[in-house]
Amino acid sequence: MKKATIQLETLTCPSCSQKIEGATKALDGVEKESVKVLFNSSKVKLDFDEAKLTIEDIEKAITDLGYEVKKSKVK
Numbered sequence: 001m002k003k004a005t006i007q008l009e010t011l012t013c014p015s016c017s018q019k020i021e022g023a024t025k026a027l028d029g030v031e032k033e034s035v036k037v038l039f040n041s042s043k044v045k046l047d048f049d050e051a052k053l054t055i056e057d058i059e060k061a062i063t064d065l066g067y068e069v070k071k072s073k074v075k
Helices: 014-025 055-063
Strands: 002-008 036-038 043-048 069-074
Touching: 002 055, 014 036, 014 043, 014 055, 043 055, 055 069
Parallel strands: none
Antiparallel strands: 002 043, 002 069, 036 043
């Protein structure tokens, strides 16, 4: 499992974080319990299986909702 921290543009409302959380949890390969959308710092933290999807797939799911991904870190 890889750990990802994704920095987003500033989130303006709590429902934004719920949308992002729902979209990332729906991806095959993301560990559902690990998904945390940090509203105050506009970050998404999650664990994912690199064999099933890439960080680009996760970023695309977020950008498809209309949120800008500033940068991502994978450990």
